[in-house]
Amino acid sequence: METFTQLVLDWGYWGLFLSALIAGSILPFSSEAILVALVGMGLDPAWCVVAATAGNTLGGMTCYAIGRLGRPEWIARLGIGEKQLAKARRFLAGRGALMGFFAFLPTLGEAVAVVLGLLRSNLWLTAGSMLAGKALRYILLLAAFQGAAKLL
Secondary structure (H helix, E strand, O other): HHHHHHHHHOOHHHHHHHHHHHHOOOOOOOHHHHHHHHOOOOHHHHHHHHHHHEEEEEEEHHHHHHHHHHHHHHHHHHOOOOHHHHHHHHHHHOOOOHHHHHHHOHHHHHHHHHHHOOOOOHHHHHHHHHHOOOOOHHHHHHHHHHHHHEEE
16 A cells, blocks of 8 residues: 555656545545645645546546446345435435535545435536535645644
8 A cells, every 4th residue: 555655646646636536436545645745745735636626526426427327226235225215315306416515525425426326416416516525625624734734
């Protein structure tokens, strides 16, 4: 894992994009650590946010695609019955795609994206709301990091 992390750091913005893509998918990885490290190494914070947001959104949309390809029967095997699925569809009707904003949440975010895909929420609204949530997370993370760095 250390070798991969070093490789990502050596690649700069592209490495950050790749780490965020991996972190946004169903694979566990910390793109936040790479973001902070690269900004600490002197890379432009704005371009780091762009690279991380783009990669993480694309990773989240892979989760959406997995859900979109899935079948309700597969979800039922995970313990979610048809009754619960119908209730979730009613709850998300009309605003489901906007819930993609919360795809930035650790561990829960992937599930949000998969369920939005399963429920066939609007692709563009899902991607846009996911992009907004992930961008806000990276901006707040960098603001907190830079604020903490000024205290030292």
